[in-house]
Amino acid sequence: MGPRISALWRTQDKQLAPCHVGRVTAVAPQDPVASAAFAGASAVDKVTSSRSKVARRSLYSCYTLYFRRWRYYEDRARRNLRNRAYNIFMKNKYKKAMKKVLRYTVELIYGDKQPASHQEVMDEVKEMLDEACEVIDEVTVQGVLHRNTAAKRKDRMFRAILRGSEKKGLITRPSVEEDPQNRFVPAYKIIGYELPECNYVREPRPWQLPGWKSPWMLKWEWEKWRKLTGRK
Structure with a gap:
């Protein structure tokens, strides 16, 4: 492309009139010299058009995306x-199950609670800890919580119990100086807790069971019944 054609393109971009939103308009250059050069050029056959900046930005509006289409937006939103x-x-x-354990650990760390031994701490918190671990397993099997996130949530409770017992002088961590591998010992082994076995199987969602009705289905049935009976 020669210098005259390049100059023509620059002139055309400056002299294009703004187009309407959603419509493409072709505008010829106004300079007669540039027009003659453009007509005699063999590399370009016609004037190409472009949208204005306002029209291009309007395409990114949420009102023009797929989820705003009325045909199937309602069902998808529901x-x-x-x-x-x-x-x-x-x-x-x-x-909620985790908070029971964490509240106990906060009282153990910062409160006036003074158990006689670490075994007494585990006896008080074991039932709540079992419940929390079982609920976390259930939520993970149902696909709501990632398995790595579930492991972090459990470890958070174990570490909180370990900190509380350590602060009260009821337990000591394994020495890293004696064995460097002690730094990798999980908290539940240090506190002497045995994780409950998980035997959960993923269950279908409530709306996948036969006979289930959504709130919108119940509303439609109620409106139909009200219309048939003539009640307001």
């Missing part, structure tokens, strides 16, 4: 809401 509500319910379930 499914997303249903799945999100189930995940929130399952997450709240294991968080």
Whole structure:
């Protein structure tokens, strides 16, 4: 492409009129010299058009994306809401079980609680710890919580119990100077806790069971019944 054609393209970009949103408009250059040069050029056959900056940016609006299309947006939004509500319910379930253990450890670390031995601490917290571990296993098997995240949540409770017992002088960590591998010993082994065995099998979601009705189904049935009976 020669220098005259390059100059023509620069002139064309400056003299293009702004186009309307959503429509492409072809505008010829206004300079007669450039027009003649453009007409005699063999490399270019016609003027190419482009959208304005406002039109290009409008394409990124959420009102033009696929999830704003009325044909299937409602059903997709309902499914997303249903799945999100189930995940929130399952997450709240294991968080409530964890808080029982964490509240006990906070009282053990910062409160006036003074157990006689570490075994007494484990006797008080073992039932809550078993419940929390079983709930975390259930939520993980259901696919709401990642298995690595579940392991971190359990380890958080074990380390909190270890810190509390260590602060009260009821237990001591294995010395790293004696054996460097002691730094890798997990907290549940130090506190002497045995993890409950997980035998959960993934169950279907409630909406995958026969006879299940969503809130929208119940609302439609209620409106249909009200219309048939003539009640308000």
